[in-house]
């Protein structure tokens with residue numbers, strides 16, 4: 001018999017791309033409410049849909065411990081499965097809440113019209129004296145800032161028992177903040193574009209609401225026709241390592257963990273986080289994110305053999321990156337333990353993850369996660385390899401800095417054109 005580590009390595013070497021998981025002919029990923037808000041590295045909904053259809057029954061409970069903008073939860077609801085999501089990021093919770101709770105189209109019509117009409121009463125002079133966080137002053141020109149402050153105050157006039165409407169409009173406003181700011185439009189990372197002419201907030205808001213309304217109506221009628229509007233679906237702001245989800249209460253986990261030092265979600269969502277006062281200090285906000293460049297841990301040891309091999313190679317090149325990757329693998333081991341706790345015996349954990357390269361070392365996260373799951377007594381049921389359409393995920397990194405970049409950059413290098421779906425059984 002092969003030793004389990006060699007076995008995992010061999011398994012990965014032998015896997016061919018599965019065409020039925022590539023969804024090559026998918027033209028749009030924007031069905032239902034999926035397209036409400038941009039979100040880096042969000043799931044292709046078709047993967048979640050296929051996993052739900054292949055692995056779950058009507059009475060099953062589905063969880064996503066890195067719920068992001070709620071792709072798993074939206075798909076679970078439209079399939080009539082109860083679901084629960086967890087994410088450390090309050091912006092993820094806001095977007096997800098807006099997406100999983102469609103509003104009666106007639107009510108939404110009425111409130112959208114009222115809100116849009118109220119923009120006519122805007123008087124810049126009344127807003128001149130508002131106080132705002134210094135980072136808001138950094139990102140926005142005064143005329144745009146004042147209009148956004150007005151819009152925000154109008155949305156907050158909705159009473160607290162109109163939460164679904166509030167979330168809908170706050171989500172709409174959140175998604176236009178980047179366009180209305182000085183943030184370089186083509187960049188996910190925070191970077192000022194000194195030449196940018198930001199979009200007028202009122203104009204952008206009207207367009208955004210119109211587009212979201214269409215999706216809301218489509219999702220609402222789909223759910224009401226199938227009598228699924230009341231399907232339980234919840235999103236919590238919690239840490240994936242220590243959730244409040246009851247032990248052995250979940251049938252299937254469908255999740256895509258953050259990549260290591262790729263997207264700094266705290267930084268990326270700072271405009272919304274400052275405006276909605278989720279944070280006052282970015283460095284505090286960053287602290288509990290997994291896969292962050294700003295982790296405070298100083299580990300260089302991990303329990304996965306494949307992981308340790310990667311860390312040892314990195315140590316030779318760059319001590320800081322070695323620590324970041326070790327922290328990441330250790331955090332993900334804790335998440336694996338938490339998944340084991342919440343899953344019912346016989347339940348499935350499905351992880352979607354790609355490999356990447358840092359400092360010229362291959363970071364084979366998929367192999368490491370497979371090993372971690374096995375160490376935690378999961379049985380590996382299937383490992384699926386799929387190719388990712390380039391338009392759906394940034395696949396280019398700067399070879400020197402390791403950060404995402406454009407193909408036109410001479411240091412650029414393709415990363416995760418393929419990803420894996422690991423299916424393990426408790």
Ligand SMILES: C[S@@+](CC[C@H](N)C(=O)[O-])C[C@H]1O[C@@H](n2cnc3c(N)ncnc32)[C@H](O)[C@@H]1O
Pocket residue numbers: 039040041042043044065066067068069070071072086087088089092238239240241255256257258259265288289290291
């Ligand atoms: C790859 S994204 C998930 C995207 C999601 N599948 C979707 O379709 O929107 C990873 C998510 O992990 C979240 N995250 C990072 N650290 C976390 C932690 N400690 N606990 C829970 N969520 C965390 C990030 O906020 C981000 O939303």
